[in-house]
Amino acid sequence: MQIETFKNYLDAHNLDYEQQVSLKEYTTLHIGGNATFFCAPRSKEEVKMLIQQAKACDIPYFILGNGSNVLVSDDGYDGIIIYLKKHMHQIWHENQKVFAQAGAMLWDVCEYAYNQVLTGLEFAYGIPASVGGATFMNAGAYGGELKDVLATCITVDEDGNFHEYTNEEMEFAYRHSRLSGTPEIVLEISIQLETGKADTIRARMDELWEKRQSKQPLDKPSAGSTFKRPVGGYASALIDEAGLKGFVLKRAMVSDKHAGFVVNHDGATYEEFIELIEHIKKTVKEHSGICLEEEVRILK
Ligand SMILES: Cc1cc2nc3c(=O)[nH]c(=O)nc-3n(C[C@H](O)[C@H](O)[C@H](O)COP(=O)(O)OP(=O)(O)OC[C@H]3O[C@@H](n4cnc5c(N)ncnc54)[C@H](O)[C@@H]3O)c2cc1C
DSSP: OOHHHHHHHHHHTTOOEEEEEEGGGGSTTOOOOEEEEEEOOSSHHHHHHHHHHHHHTTOOEEEESSSTTEEEOTTOEEEEEEEOTTTOOOEEEETTEEEEETTSBHHHHHHHHHHTTEESOGGGTTOOOBHHHHHHHTOEETTEEGGGTEEEEEEEOTTSOEEEEETGGGTOBTTBOTTTTSOOEEEEEEEEOEEOOHHHHHHHHHHHHHHHHHHSOTTSOEEEESBOOOTTSOHHHHHHHTTOTTOEETTEEEOSSOTTEEEEOSSOOHHHHHHHHHHHHHHHHHHHSOOOOBOSEEEO
């Protein structure tokens, strides 16, 4: 890794970056060590410059959204975090189509759509995702998914080529898109909505927000549902049936409000969190025969 060469490049091109940034502050779990570089590009071109230079300097990079589905090792990340939330969060519209940069928060896009009296995105209100993270994961809730509304997605690949995909080309499936397992970065999306009624849109958004508050442990640091929904069941029900609701292992805990959420109970370390995840998987397998698979992305 050519750390000095990369740093010189950032300085020479006036790119926005910091070194040794604690990722604990940038994830909803509040777990994790430092990133070697933390870069906040201002434009698509700057994202392209960063990934091309990262490649030239042989330094790995990771694109961080709102950090609401990421568990970072306490040893941190010896590479480059690319963070779009700081500068790339514009939202605009043309007729019934809403456009958003990847660093915009999904709930801000929902509020924007509401202000334009556009319906279709209410299901997403309350998911603590950036637009990029939500698109990458095909985030969804209460019967809706990004795949239901996304019209186009602009990305940049690891060689610096820009792409524009249609909905079909995104290959969306449950918590999956064509970007899963690739280093391709979402830069911007467009969402096709319909004209609705302001009162109805607001009422649905408020209803879903209240549902979240009553059902989810929003007062505790978490990454949402820790496990994917297995075929033919719900992870939370399986964990509950295995007797693990409220189970505490060191400073990590299975929420006593929603067994699908593993929460950072009291300053848990990465190792403690992983230990609890493994314990849950083993216990659920023994109890029901079903293998749970992590939804949370692990960065180390
Ligand atoms: C309290 C709580 C409730 C939640 N409820 C829901 C829910 O109802 N439904 C749901 O689906 N999820 C839910 N989640 C999980 C989480 O919000 C989603 O998985 C979300 O899509 C992650 O978005 P993010 O911006 O935080 O991405 P991050 O957590 O930062 O990253 C997740 C993955 O996306 C990738 N990524 C991020 N930005 C980009 C980009 N621009 N281009 C390419 N890849 C990118 C990252 O590299 C990483 O692999 C919840 C989480 C919490 C904490």
